[in-house]
Amino acid sequence: MKHRLFVATALGAAALTCASxxxxxxxxxxxxxxxxxxxxxxxxxxxxxxxxxxxxxxxxxxxxxxxxxxxxxxxxxxxxxxxxxxxxxxxxxxxxxxxxxxxxxxxxxxxxxxxxxxxxxxxxxxxxxxxxxxxxxxxxxxxxxxxxxxxxxxxxxxxxxxxxxxxxxxxxxxxxxxxxxxxxxxxxxxxxxxxxxxxxxxxxxxxxxxxxxxxxxxxxxxxxxxxxxxxxxxxxxxxxxxxxxxxxxxxxxxxxxxxxxxxxxxxxxxxxxxxxxxxxxxxxxxxxxxxxxxxxxxxxxxxxxxxxxxxxxxxxxxxxxxxxxxxxxxxxxxxxxxxxxxxxxxxxxxxxxxxxxxxxxxxxxxxVAGQVSHLTLLPAGADKSGALAAPTSVALFDQGLVQVLQASVTGLQPKQPYALALSQHADGSGPLENLANFMTNPAGGAIVNSIGQIRQIVTPANADAGNARRYLVIAPVVSGNLGTAVQVQAR
CATH class of the missing domain: 2.130.10.10 (YVTN repeat-like/Quinoprotein amine dehydrogenase)
Structure with missing residues (x-):
């Protein structure tokens, strides 16, 4: 009986302490x-x-x-x-x-x-x-x-x-x-x-x-x-x-x-x-x-x-x-x-x-903290219908007239230099404009950031309004120059 009383008292004290x-x-x-x-x-x-x-x-x-x-x-x-x-x-x-x-x-x-x-x-x-x-x-x-x-x-x-x-x-x-x-x-x-x-x-x-x-x-x-x-x-x-x-x-x-x-x-x-x-x-x-x-x-x-x-x-x-x-x-x-x-x-x-x-x-x-646009990048030449899982997701966080771009990049060669860039063509062909250089980690991924008026030129709605359309791509950096795009914007 004394033992039960002691246990109950101890549990009560513990509960009181935890409640406090x-x-x-x-x-x-x-x-x-x-x-x-x-x-x-x-x-x-x-x-x-x-x-x-x-x-x-x-x-x-x-x-x-x-x-x-x-x-x-x-x-x-x-x-x-x-x-x-x-x-x-x-x-x-x-x-x-x-x-x-x-x-x-x-x-x-x-x-x-x-x-x-x-x-x-x-x-x-x-x-x-x-x-x-x-x-x-x-x-x-x-x-x-x-x-x-x-x-x-x-x-x-x-x-x-x-x-x-x-x-x-x-x-x-x-x-x-x-x-x-x-x-x-x-x-x-x-x-x-x-x-x-x-x-x-x-x-x-x-x-x-x-x-x-x-x-x-x-x-x-x-x-x-x-x-x-x-x-x-x-x-x-x-x-x-x-x-x-x-x-x-x-x-x-x-x-x-x-x-x-x-x-x-x-x-x-x-x-x-x-x-x-x-x-x-x-x-x-x-x-x-x-x-x-x-x-x-x-x-x-x-x-x-x-x-x-x-x-x-x-x-x-x-x-x-x-x-x-x-x-x-x-x-x-x-x-x-x-x-x-x-x-x-x-x-x-x-x-x-x-x-x-x-x-x-x-x-x-x-x-404004709730305003963001989302894009995905797929391997160049892949079906853009969405059947293939996108290796790279891109978020464009609105900051007023500019956006902070953040790309969660995967699916690349490990420990290699790449660049996030803009292309005039949906397939990533032609001259590329560099947005951000980065080095992939040992798993072939990276988190890449940039800032600017990017949404205005890479999303269809804004391009339809008369802006010169561009497409986000990822290309390898070879001897300081951008190579052929290996990932391209899905839409």
């Missing part, structure tokens, strides 16, 4: 924490790189509530007097679920946002090209990977000021923490090495060899046993033990432009969800035996993803579709697609982010 900090048994929290059912108090946030916004979605109704505007689109942000944020990209949240930490690569900043009011509380400026930021599980620090340099900027979570730096291999891509808060895991985007840092003293205590130098994303399983990271350039995932000696477990091919990984846990086990940008899919793997159990078509260039507080849904940002895909983890099918801002990158799901009211203060309508 809104913890959940899904990543990045501990598996021992209770799940939190989806409700209107929860929010899904996405960092949108070209509209410089953070979209705010209610997961209970799968509706966009509005966007938090952190900056202006191009060309307004070219001004030397511009004070907003540029290239809104990374995202983390505090353990009490009351604060977002949003990284803007172009303005070297971390903006702290109140989840109840959607208002910016503070902006901290750090080193060159920060990529991601996340709170330590005890909520005392925010670690920012300064990818353009060689350190983690450790911020005090109360004052938002930098308190120290941790030197790591150049180009740290992202950090995440063990659920118990003992270790921070930091992968690299420039060097083939992941390091493990003790959060107690900020000392490096482990090294893991990456099979390529380009890791954009890393995640720890809620049971604290494994760490998974993605290798975008070679299209792979690696897994290592989360505890000393941090030894390798496995690695396997996933597909071109492998972006992010995250986990959902249910009675069936823990499952890893991996976004494969080059094939417009999310692949699902068991965490116990690494068996692939599902391949889910989601939309163009899936990037960031995060589980709901109960693990019943996975939310996926579609970078070239300006949308949020919602996956039911029981059926592994997309059950909803929600329009959001331009080129979503990192994404987080925050249970109980808005404990009171409707949480729509300081939100703005989507506006």
């Amino acid at each position: 900090i809104a913890c959940a048994g899904q990543a990045p929290a501990s598996l021992a924490s209770p799940d939190i059912p989806i409700s209107h108090k929860d929010r899904v946030y996405a960092a949108e790189q070209f509209s410089n916004t953070v979209s705010v979605t209610d997961p209970a109704s799968n509706t966009l509530l509005g966007v938090i505007k952190l900056g202006d689109p191009a060309p307004a942000n070219f001004s030397p007097l511009y004070r907003g944020q540029v290239l809104v990209h990374g995202m983390g949240f505090s353990p009490d679920h009351r604060t977002l930490a949003v990284v803007s690569i172009g303005s070297n900043s971390v903006t702290f946002i109140d989840t109840q009011t959607n208002a910016a509380k503070h902006t901290t400026y750090v080193g060159r090209s920060p990529h991601e930021a996340f709170y330590t599980p005890d909520g005392s620090e925010v670690w920012v990977t300064v990818r353009g340099e060689n350190y983690i900027s450790v911020l005090d979570a109360k004052t938002y000021a930098e308190k120290t730096r941790v030197t790591v291999p150049a180009g740290p891509g992202m950090q995440i923490f063990s659920p118990d808060g003992k270790y921070g895991y930091v992968c690299s985007s420039f060097n083939p090495e992941t390091v493990v840092i003790s959060t107690a003293d900020h000392k490096i205590v482990g090294h893991i060899k990456q099979e390529s130098p380009f890791c954009p994303n890393i995640a720890a399983t809620p049971d604290g046993k494994q760490v998974w990271f993605t290798l975008k350039d070679v299209g792979k995932v690696q897994v290592f033990h989360a505890e000393p000696p941090f030894s390798a477990i496995t690695s396997f091919d996933t597909g071109p432009i492998t972006n992010h990984v995250n986990f959902a846990h249910s009675a069936k086990g823990t499952f890893a969800y991996v976004t494969i940008g080059g094939t417009n899919q999310v692949k699902v793997f068991r965490a116990d035996n690494f068996e692939q159990v599902a391949t889910i078509p989601v939309g163009k260039l899936p990037h960031g993803l995060w589980p709901s507080g109960d693990g019943t849904r996975i939310y996926v940002g579609l970078e070239n579709d300006d949308a949020l895909a919602v996956i039911d983890t029981q059926t592994n099918k997309v059950v909803s697609t929600i329009p959001i801002g331009q080129a979503p990158q990192a994404l987080t799901y925050v249970p109980n982010a808005v404990p009171e009211g409707d949480g729509t203060q300081n939100l703005q309508p989507l506006g």
Whole structure:
């Protein structure tokens, strides 16, 4: 009888503690924490790189509530007097679920946002090209990977000021923490090495060899046993033990432009969800035996993803579709697609982010952030009827009179120079006008950007209005000159 009373009291205390900090048994929290059912108090946030916004979605109704505007689109942000944020990209949240930490690569900043009011509380400026930021599980620090340099900027979570730096291999891509808060895991985007840092003293205590130098994303399983990271350039995932000696477990091919990984846990086990940008899919793997159990078509260039507080849904940002895909983890099918801002990158799901009211203060309508045109490129000479899967998707994000072009390129020769160009002819013949040179990664893919009045000349509607029609193509670069087009615009 005493034993039963003790258990009940302990469970009650645990429930009270979890209720006070809104913890959940899904990543990045501990598996021992209770799940939190989806409700209107929860929010899904996405960092949108070209509209410089953070979209705010209610997961209970799968509706966009509005966007938090952190900056202006191009060309307004070219001004030397511009004070907003540029290239809104990374995202983390505090353990009490009351604060977002949003990284803007172009303005070297971390903006702290109140989840109840959607208002910016503070902006901290750090080193060159920060990529991601996340709170330590005890909520005392925010670690920012300064990818353009060689350190983690450790911020005090109360004052938002930098308190120290941790030197790591150049180009740290992202950090995440063990659920118990003992270790921070930091992968690299420039060097083939992941390091493990003790959060107690900020000392490096482990090294893991990456099979390529380009890791954009890393995640720890809620049971604290494994760490998974993605290798975008070679299209792979690696897994290592989360505890000393941090030894390798496995690695396997996933597909071109492998972006992010995250986990959902249910009675069936823990499952890893991996976004494969080059094939417009999310692949699902068991965490116990690494068996692939599902391949889910989601939309163009899936990037960031995060589980709901109960693990019943996975939310996926579609970078070239300006949308949020919602996956039911029981059926592994997309059950909803929600329009959001331009080129979503990192994404987080925050249970109980808005404990009171409707949480729509300081939100703005989507506006120009929802305007985008889509094109596809096919191999030269291929049937353009659409029967053949397009290897390259192109999004033209409206910025007023100009657009930011982003191409998710696949299907080319690896490690070779190419150019995205304009042709006067639909088959890509004749002289070509160069828009952007690029080098393919070891998987034969690349993300290519340009800017200009491109939509006005490459879409049929605008050409019919009297503009000189051009067609997007991809051609190899040979001795500094453009060769024969190998991919051409489908329409």
